[in-house]
Amino acid sequence: MARKAAGRPPEETLSLWKREQALLKTLVVDRDTEAWQRDPAFSGLQRVGGVDVSFVKGDSVSACASLVVLSYPELEVMYEDCRMVSLTAPYVSGFLAFREVPFLVDAVQQLREKEPRLMPQVLFVDGNGVLHHRGFGVACHLGVLTDLPCIGVAKKLLQVDGLENNALHKEKIRLLQGGGDSFPLMGGSGTVLGMALKSHDHSTKPLYVSVGHKMSLEAAVRLTHGCCKFRIPEPVRQADIRSRDYIRRTLGVQGAPALRPERSKKAQRPKACPQGASEEPAVSCCVLNCSVKSTWQRTEPTCPSPCEGAILEVHPPALAVI
DNA sequence: GCGACAG
DNA sequence: ATCTTGTCGC
Numbered sequence: 646m647a648r649k650a651a652g653r654p655p656e657e658t659l660s661l662w663k664r665e666q667a668l669l670k671t672l673v674v675d676r677d678t679e680a681w682q683r684d685p686a687f688s689g690l691q692r693v694g695g696v697d698v699s700f701v702k703g704d705s706v707s708a709c710a711s712l713v714v715l716s717y718p719e720l721e722v723m724y725e726d727c728r729m730v731s732l733t734a735p736y737v738s739g740f741l742a743f744r745e746v747p748f749l750v751d752a753v754q755q756l757r758e759k760e761p762r763l764m765p766q767v768l769f770v771d772g773n774g775v776l777h778h779r780g781f782g783v784a785c786h787l788g789v790l791t792d793l794p795c796i797g798v799a800k801k802l803l804q805v806d807g808l809e810n811n812a813l814h815k816e817k818i819r820l821l822q823g824g825g826d827s828f829p830l831m832g833g834s835g836t837v838l839g840m841a842l843k844s845h846d847h848s849t850k851p852l853y854v855s856v857g858h859k860m861s862l863e864a865a866v867r868l869t870h871g872c873c874k875f876r877i878p879e880p881v882r883q884a885d886i887r888s889r890d891y892i893r894r895t896l897g898v899q900g901a902p903a904l905r906p907e908r909s910k911k912a913q914r915p916k917a918c919p920q921g922a923s924e925e926p927a928v929s930c931c932v933l934n935c936s937v938k939s940t941w942q943r944t945e946p947t948c949p950s951p952c953e954g955a956i957l958e959v960h961p962p963a964l965a966v967i
Numbered sequence: 968g969c970g971a972c973a974g
Numbered sequence: 975a976t977c978t979t980g981t982c983g984c
Binding site for chain 1: 971973974
């Protein structure tokens, strides 16, 4: 049975989410912190990761969260983790992270425990970083919670802080010459929030790159270009392709849309995961977390019975804060 | 009623 | 995000 979508969260919840974004935003590092980021050839960089969440057609709750790790500069997949999850929050522009990030943090945490040697040195995230309503998009959110360098890559311009996809903007896009060319996206305050990047020659639509965490915008744009075999950076593209395939296979084999979100450990198969080791992440400490769950459930008006309504169950906040 | 709206 | 196979073009 395809579960129903959750409506828009009450203002009280959005208010708390804003508070959490403001709190975590103070922890964002928008400069290069690793040696390879400053190297002209990125020497020292060996693993780049990508994350994505794909959805099941008529079901706004079931989704597949994926994390892939590719070798650099070859860009060959060396690790893949796809898992079915039950989304808790609805999509609200400006709060994408509250819908997707918990599952991505879990995936990173599991990799950290089971195959630490495959931990990516940077993560490409489908969505914006500081190019956001409050300067704290999903790429920043995931970066702070995992302590990994993150790059925000959006396929469409988020029109915030004065940025507009108007005639002038389109003209700037038209003037981009070859792959790697870019132009700054300046917010109303005069700050450069991100860059529009022509990811490769013959690409009409640019990518909107912004800082997520622990990396400068310049390095982020340069590396993004270096990871594009096609318009979408290979790490994110592979995460997207594989999560969609996973859904197709799951639906095909099971026949009916009866998915078993986040349970059958047997159904997930990290490509390069040895045997041994038990399950259960045994999540570590949680310093900064908040009331996301409690508030959300408390203020949710309808859905009295533990019925097929949805919502319910939020993941334990896995923070990588030592 | 009209425009926005990351995924 | 998702609905969708083949088809035309470089």
